[in-house]
Amino acid sequence: MYNSFSKEVSEFFYLWKGEVDMVIFSLCILFLVLGYFIYGSIVEKIVGIDPNVATPAIRLKDGVDYVPMESWRIFLIQFLNIAGLGPIFGAVAGAMWGASAFLWIIIGCVFVGSVHDYVSGMLSIKNDGESLSEIVGRYLGYGVKQFMRVFSIVLLLLVGAVFIMGPAKIMTSLNLGPTYTHWSIIIFIYYILATMLPIDQLIGRIYPVFGFALLFMAVGITGAIFYQGYPVPVFDMANHHNQAAALPIFPFLFISIACGAVSGFHATQSPMMARCMKSEKIGRPIFFGAMITEGVVAIIWTYAALSFFGGVEKLNAVMVEHGNDAAWVVSHISNTLLGRLGGMLALLGVVAAPITSGDTAFRSARLTIADMLGYSQEKISSRLVISLPLFVIGYVLTKVDFGVIWRYFAWANQTLAVMVLWACASYLIKNNKCHWIATIPAMFMTLICSLYILFTPDGLSLEYGLALKSSVAFTAVLTALFFFKNKKMPAPLADSASA
Secondary structure, X not given: OHHHHHHHHHHHHHHHHHHHHHHHXXXXXXXXXXXXXXXXXXXXXXXXXXXOOOOHHHHOOOOOOOOOOOHHHHHHHHHHHHOOOHHHHHHHHHHHHOOHHHHXXXXXXXXXXXXXXXXXXXXXXXXXXXXHHHHHHHHHOHHHHXXXXXXXXXXXXXXXXXXXXXXXXXXXXXXXXXXXXXXXXXXXXXXXXXXXXOOOOOHHHHHHHHHHHHHHHHHHHHHHHHHOOOOOOOOOOOOOOOOOOOXXXXXXHHHHOOOOOOOHHHHHHHHXXXXXXXXXXXXXXXXXXXXXXXXXXXXXXXHHHHHHOOOHHHHHHHHHHOOOOHHHHHHHHHHHHHHHHHHHHHHXXXXXXXXXXXXXXXXXXXXXXXXXXXXXXOOHHHHHHHHHHHHHHHHHHOOOOHHHHHHHHHHHHHHHHHHHHHHHHHHHHHOOOOOHHXXXXXXXXXXXXXXXXXXXXXXXXXXXXXXXXXHHHHHHHHHHHXXXXXXXXXXXXXXXXXX
């Protein structure tokens, strides 16, 4: 009788634990959704929109880059542009620290990433669809603009290289026949076409197919996790990483989980959509909404990684065993939960995310250089002049070790977000708007990125305490300089779309 009662009690608590996990997962998703409707509305009112103004897509229509498109199509392109490997591979890597990953995703996504994406996107649409470097320079000065031109192009090339290598590794794992080299070539050819052709001819048509695959992946993985009963054994804020002493949560978690919370790369993509939007009023669903949707994807994969392997310690052990290969983890989870066919469909969704970021990374690099040189892109020969060197450099980067590329991409990506957030804060303060929605995130991300480069072996390798104090001091000085400069500098000329 005792054994029977004990078994019933154990089953009760097991089921109760599963319900708690379901509630926690649901609360994370609810937080993101409410963030869109409540905080998104607040941010929209602070920035200000004019539904009646003629957008760049209307005024500057050229049939190549300035092409008016339907709102749902623009949203899908923006979401797929920004949802690269970050909310999938980054989420799996972030889960190695434990449940603190959930907290950074939901808070970072709503209060940092979505603000970053929305304000920078709206600044582009208000200024003729300008590229990121031109926008940042407009509000932070000529010297910063010159730096951003180089920095953003380097980042975009890193993204393009990473998002050739990552998808190629996943497709190779499906054992469909082609080798890693063959898949890399196929993906690279697609990138060339997507960079060169008018945006509505290839990207605008193929993205709905990729969107279905990504949607199937998210829904399928979520349903399988709960239907098959994979609970999360540990849910606390402790550092559970197998290298906890060497990799403290602050700053490593915030660098590893980039695209699911905040990513400077997103701001390089928004100008492409700013050149296709028919009205400023769709800015919130496209820019803020796409970031929130990406946060949902990151939550799903963080939860899946922790649940599937039975907790953070076992996830860490598996990652170490497989050389920290997030691609293997994603492939194994998908095939196990959804079967061979379902797993292939899910992995196509996973592959679609980075591919639809890689193609637009090269395209955005082309537009950034064209804007910098004032070089018209209406003729295909003009596009080829800029694109050919980019393709050559991108191909060379694919020969570099993936782990090295990813580490530098992750830091460069978050550093770019810092620059964008400061530019957004400068715009708001110069126009007498509530700048704190961007200033506070800018300060926080400055602290994260400076601590990372001061502490890690990739940077100066300082002792952690010294690195932390130094990064706090650096952030304080930069913030003071920001307010001093913005007090002294006049506001920029009126936004061209409103002039």
